[in-house]
Amino acid sequence: MSAPSRRPPEAVIFDWGGTLTPWHTVDLPEQWRVFAREVHGVPVDARDMPVEDLAEADSLAVRIHEAEERAWSRGRQTHESASLGAILEEAGVDPAHDRHHLALAAYRRYWEPHTRTDAQVRPLWQGLHDRGLKVGLLSNTIWSRAYHRELLQRDGVLDLLDADVYSSEIHCVKPHPEAFLAACAAVGVDPEAAVYVGDRPFEDVHGPQQVGMRAIWVPHSDIPTDQKVAVEVTPDGEANELLDILAIVDGWLAGR
Numbered sequence: 001m002s003a004p005s006r007r008p009p010e011a012v013i014f015d016w017g018g019t020l021t022p023w024h025t026v027d028l029p030e031q032w033r034v035f036a037r038e039v040h041g042v043p044v045d046a047r048d049m050p051v052e053d054l055a056e057a058d059s060l061a062v063r064i065h066e067a068e069e070r071a072w073s074r075g076r077q078t079h080e081s082a083s084l085g086a087i088l089e090e091a092g093v094d095p096a097h098d099r100h101h102l103a104l105a106a107y108r109r110y111w112e113p114h115t116r117t118d119a120q121v122r123p124l125w126q127g128l129h130d131r132g133l134k135v136g137l138l139s140n141t142i143w144s145r146a147y148h149r150e151l152l153q154r155d156g157v158l159d160l161l162d163a164d165v166y167s168s169e170i171h172c173v174k175p176h177p178e179a180f181l182a183a184c185a186a187v188g189v190d191p192e193a194a195v196y197v198g199d200r201p202f203e204d205v206h207g208p209q210q211v212g213m214r215a216i217w218v219p220h221s222d223i224p225t226d227q228k229v230a231v232e233v234t235p236d237g238e239a240n241e242l243l244d245i246l247a248i249v250d251g252w253l254a255g256r
């Protein structure tokens with residue numbers, strides 16, 4: 001239970017994947033096979049392509065997948081951020097290649113079904129605004145602000161977002177304290193008056209609590225074992241579905 005002396009919340013800041021989007025288990029090596037086969041002009045269902053072309057594409061896919069795994073692993077260990085461009089560069093992808101944009105488009109098509117905003121986001125964000133709270137977003141991501149904003153615009157919620165911070169644009173990832181301080185600064189609210197909502201105990205509960213924020217845990221994501229960091233934490237609240245957050249916030253606003 002929160003101590004009676006705690007400040008009432010003035011902002012709620014959200015994680016993106018597995019929180020604002022329902023959790024999907026994604027075939028991570030496949031995203032880069034799709035990308036690499038497009039670089040090499042190999043249709044995914046091709047049966048009659050020379051086997052060397054396929055092998056070359058698949059070896060590129062493995063290199064990119066390994067570079068991305070190293071980037072996320074560095075993030076968990078040193079909290080250093082990464083970007084899609086840096087990962088592709090590390091894997092030896094030439095961004096000036098004449099098929100690069102086709103490959104990026106294929107990669108985005110692969111992700112498209114996994115980026116859909118939960119239908120409860122709009123009524124939740126509207127409800128928070130109705131209570132006078134700001135709405136923010138802080139995501140550990142290799143994608144750009146422009147791409148994330150396109151997805152939020154597509155799903156009709158971007159107009160309700162007050163401020164957003166993406167790790168691809170700053171030097172660190174969650175749970176580094178500076179990521180949360182940057183997000184609080186972006187919404188213009190002190191950490192003690194800000195709430196964070198996310199699906200990962202290490203990144204999204206331990207992280208914000210370190211800087212004095214409250215943390216609400218969304219417990220449904222099936223986080224892969226190799227992405228889990230063991231941590232003993234107790235969230236300030238737990239939301240079985242996103243709209244539960246309104247009742248939790250109402251309790252805090254009432255001083256409960």
Ligand SMILES: [Mg+2]
Nearest residue numbers: 015017018199
């Ligand atoms: Mg998440």
